Amino acid sequence: MGTDSGAARTLLDSATTLHLHTGNLMNWGRLKKKCAVTPSEELGDCIRTTLNEWSLKVSPELVQESPNALECTMTPALETINPEERDEMKVSVKLFILGNGLSSIRHAVDLACSTLAVTQLDSVIIAPPPLEDGVTLTLEHLQPYWRELESLVQDNKVVAIGTSDLDKPLLEQLYLWAQIKPNSNQVNLASCCIMPPDLTAFAKQFDIQLLTHSDSKEILSEESFQDAVREGIQGAQVDGWSPEWILRYSVIVKTRGIIKSKGYIIQALRKAPH
Numbered sequence: 001m002g003t004d005s006g007a008a009r010t011l012l013d014s015a016t017t018l019h020l021h022t023g024n025l026m027n028w029g030r031l032k033k034k035c036a037v038t039p040s041e042e043l044g045d046c047i048r049t050t051l052n053e054w055s056l057k058v059s060p061e062l063v064q065e066s067p068n069a070l071e072c073t074m075t076p077a078l079e080t081i082n083p084e085e086r087d088e089m090k091v092s093v094k095l096f097i098l099g100n101g102l103s104s105i106r107h108a109v110d111l112a113c114s115t116l117a118v119t120q121l122d123s124v125i126i127a128p129p130p131l132e133d134g135v136t137l138t139l140e141h142l143q144p145y146w147r148e149l150e151s152l153v154q155d156n157k158v159v160a161i162g163t164s165d166l167d168k169p170l171l172e173q174l175y176l177w178a179q180i181k182p183n184s185n186q187v188n189l190a191s192c193c194i195m196p197p198d199l200t201a202f203a204k205q206f207d208i209q210l211l212t213h214s215d216s217k218e219i220l221s222e223e224s225f226q227d228a229v230r231e232g233i234q235g236a237q238v239d240g241w242s243p244e245w246i247l248r249y250s251v252i253v254k255t256r257g258i259i260k261s262k263g264y265i266i267q268a269l270r271k272a273p274h
Contacts, residue, residue, distance in 0.1 A: 007063045008055030008233045017069040018241070018268040021115055022046045023077025024261040039215045043246065044228045046264050050074045051232025079261055080117035081251060089260065090252045091118060094164070094186075096127045096219050097145065099244035104267065105148040108247045109157055111265050116249065124149060125162040125186055127215070137166075139173045150180045162186070164213065168198040175206060184209040190216075219246060225268065240270045 012018075022028075025046070037045070054072040081089055095108055105126070112121060126145055128137050142163075149161040162184030163174065171185055185203065187195060189212045203210045226238035244267045251261040 005055045005234045007058040007060065008051070009236050010063055011058060011066065011070055012229075012233060012236050014066040015068055015070045016270045016272075018266075018270075019069065019071050019111070020047060020050055020264070020266040020268070021071070021073040021078065022050050022263045022265075023074040024079040024263050025077070026259070026261060027077040027079060028074070039248075040219055040224070043220055043264060044224055047225065047228035047266065048232040051229060055233045077263075078115070080115075081261075083117075086118060088254055090122045090254050091116060091120075091249060092123045092125070092252065093121050093247055093249045094125045094127065094213075094215075096215075096246040096248075097129055097244075098220065098246065099242070099269065100129075101244060102144050102148050104245045105145065106152060106157075108245050108265065108267070109152055111267075112247055112249055113157065115263075115265060116251065116261075120156060121158050121249075123160045123162060123184070124152070124158045125164055125184060125211075127164045127219070128166075130218075137170065139170065139177060142170075142174055143177070146174065146178055150178070153180050160184070162209070162211075164215075168196065168202050171199065171208070172202055175208070181206070182208060184211055186211045186213045188212075189214055229268075240272070241268055242271065243268045 028049070051072055053074055081091070093109070093112055095105065097104055109121060109124065113119060126149060129141055129145060131137060131141065149158065152158040153161060160183040161180060163171065163182050164186040165188055166174065166185050171182070175181055185208055187199070187210055195210055200210065202208070220243050222242040225243045226241055229238045229241060230236055247265045249263055249265070250259050252258065253260050
């Protein structure tokens with residue numbers, strides 16, 4: 001690697017926040033040739049490639065500024081939605097909160113809107129918050145996240161909100177408690193090949209869409225993230241960096257059901273050494 005990755009390393013060393021935008025993966029020529037990979041592998045690949053491309057284009061002026069927050073973007077792949085076509089598109093988002101910041105939800109939604117040049121997302125599904133080993137997910141864990149989503153609906157930033165991996169008892173508790181009801185719940189295909197009958201019956205009764213997904217329980221560990229950064233920016237110091245949230249978006253042409261655009265936005269923070 002030339003001197004460019006040296007500049008990228010210098011910037012990473014002085015930063016405490018990292019925002020990574022992959023742009024539209026459909027515009028990435030070389031990812032298309034790969035065979036199907038898991039969402040976690042795809043994510044690692046996206047981080048490596050985006051950082052690699054970004055590190056080759058770092059300007060000397062940026063190094064002099066040494067900003068606290070770095071925006072690492074796959075600029076050629078960025079693609080906004082044409083306002084005239086907005087009504088024909090459905091913008092769906094799945095948000096994985098990996099850190100413990102609730103304010104991240106609004107921040108992530110704002111970034112997705114500005115990346116795609118839209119004022120509102122059609123649907124946001126939230127993956128359950130990370131829990132310590134041995135702790136079972138309860139309504140109490142979900143409530144603060146759901147309140148944050150509800151406020152985004154009230155502010156017209158999001159139309160519909162949904163959940164992921166809730167069983168029937170928990171989905172029912174959330175439904176009864178929530179002011180704005182979940183309109184969808186994603187079920188992991190790896191954990192069950194057929195939808196649980198009690199969940200199906202409840203969802204049908206209350207008009208909740210049951211969707212399927214193949215995301216692993218931990219979409220991106222701190223270790224995998226650090227590995228991807230180290231490979232993306234050769235020789236980078238990755239200690240203390242961990243992903244705070246991951247947002248995956250897809251833009252679907254409503255009438256044809258085809259995906260026009262898909263990408264990731266990731267925020268990572270670096271903890272100060274003890």
